[in-house]
Amino acid sequence: MKNIKIAYLGGGSKQWARVFMTDLAVSEDLEGEIALYDIDIESAVCNQKIGANINLSPNTKSHWDYTMCENIEDALKNATFVVISILPGTFNEMRSDVHAPEKYETYQSVGDTAGPGGVLRSMRTVPIYEFFAQKIKECCPKTWVINFTNPMSICTKALYDVFPEIKAFGCCHEVFHTQDFLCDILKEETGIDAKRSELYTDVIGINHFTWITSAKYKNIEIMDYMDDYINKFYEIGHYEHGPADAYKTDSFAYANRVKMDMYKRYGVLPAAGDRHLAEFMNSSWYLDSPKQVADWKFALTTVDFRVKQQHERIEESIEMAEGTKPVEVKKSDEEAVDIMRALLGFSTKICNVNLPNVGQMPGYPLGAIVETNAVFSNDSVNPITAKPLPIAPTNLIMRCLYNIENLYEGIKERDLDKIFASFVNQPLCSKLTLTQANELFKEMVMNTREYLDEYYELDEYFDK
Structure with a gap:
């Protein structure tokens, strides 16, 4: 088993988080910590409890400790991977x-x-990603960063523009x-x-x-x-x-x-x-x-x-x-x-x-x-x-x-x-x-x- 830490920015996700957590639970060679960070603290706590219940499932093959972080620095510290999935607004x-x-x-x-909606969503999202990129540069510069947020292209562009050495990609x-x-x-x-x-x-x-x-x-x-x-x-x-x-x-x-x-x-x-x-x-x-x-x-x-x-x-x-x-x-x-x-x-x-x-x-x-x-x-x-x-x-x-x-x-x-x-x-x-x-x-x-x-x-x- 490889022990890793995953910082999940947007860890209060209502859909993709559960898919991700169950995929990790059935992985036979990974285990560790998933640090959930979200401005919606209540939703992050909810996913923390769901993660604890996933650990109890008979189908679970690996154990993950779900932690809820109120500040982004704690989530990013010592992270092996950073996953980003947010709703901007x-x-x-x-x-x-x-x-x-x-x-x-x-x-x-x-x-x-x-379209027009994509432009306005980009206007809200890029400043958030500028902040994420700066924090990743400060806290875990060698970490792999996986982006799932739309608009995918411009989010990934912002990460590389703020932190050119970042190891990031969009899925x-x-x-x-x-x-x-x-x-x-x-x-x-x-x-x-x-x-x-x-x-x-x-x-x-x-x-x-x-x-x-x-x-x-x-x-x-x-x-x-x-x-x-x-x-x-x-x-x-x-x-x-x-x-x-x-x-x-x-x-x-x-x-x-x-x-x-x-x-x-x-x-x-x-x-x-x-x-x-x-x-x-x-x-x-x-x-x-x-x-x-x-x-x-x-x-x-x-x-x-x-x-x-x-x-x-x-x-x-x-x-x-x-x-x-x-x-x-x-x-x-x-x-x-x-x-x-x-x-x-x-x-x-x-x-x-x-x-x-x-x-x-x-x-x-x-x-x-x-x-x-x-x-x-x-x-x-x-x-x-x-x-x-x-x-x-x-x-x-x-x-x-x-x-x-x-x-x-x-x-x-x-x-x-x-x-x-x-x-x-x-x-x-x-x-x-x-x-x-x-x-x-x-x-x-x-x-x-x-x-x-x-x-x-x-x-x-x-x-x-």
Whole structure:
């Protein structure tokens, strides 16, 4: 058993924390301490109690001491890994991010990465990550840092900008879902029933806008079957985790019609769910109206839905903490613990990951945060050079990547003009006039100013 310490920033998480804790519990070669740090102390204490109950499960194979830290320094001290998973702001701020643009018939299916909502979320999140990076530099500079927070690219960018020597990367499971989709294609077209872990996919892009250029099962190239598969399922759709119409009751579901349409258009497969992909395209393509969204068979994830889900998770967490509801201890499909094991030298792991571009995406700006495969091994992460994309999807990525770069510079410099330039250049803002864009930007900023006033001169900017 390897004894380690994990500092969990955002340790009051209502969902991902339990997945992470149970994955650790079934690991046979790791044990130690999980230091939970969160500004929501009550939620961190709840997860501490859930962790203690996980230790009592007959399925648990390793013991973890769950500690609740009221200051970040105690959590980070002597940490082997730092895991970051936070919600920047509350659902009130998210409500503005997602729904304020609807006044101008600008719709968002997620609103946490791209589009006007992604810009406002970035404005709140980057200053927090500046603080995290500085504290990591002070308390545990050689620790591996794993980010799960969205916007993934700009969060990872902030960590490296404040602390260039940091050992950090961003993890996202969107590619995993597309690998499940590819397994379904393989089964439909060949009868072979494979697991996603048996595939090798070559990926290239930016977070939530990553593309697959090759997908192999042994010596079989699954992309060779894509045209035939899409001819069968383009109209009715196919969802890898349920029925094609699951989006009608589950607003996180989708029928992959956007993904298939983009493949038909560009000849390579986008590797994220339709809800994310649509937000990187001009608003009239897939998100022009709720009716158009329904025609493409995905959903607008409303904040009301998220609030309802959060209340359910809080109630469930309390029951698990009190022991009135058992915690199901089993391995999930997430790969964080597998990556940790590889970094500790137990194995070698290849997985998609968000890192600064050091040449793994030739022709794209160096230092920009990109998503490709990387090899995880003993205390190292080595990105793998990705196969190039056709020029058309390359141009799409470049537009969004430079938007992120410009947005980051604006936030770093607290320059609202630069931030607005990124805001108005979001593909989802393509139907707005400049006047409308200015009005919307001001409204969204002022709606969430409680989390912005500390960092930006808002009144001075909007009164000029």
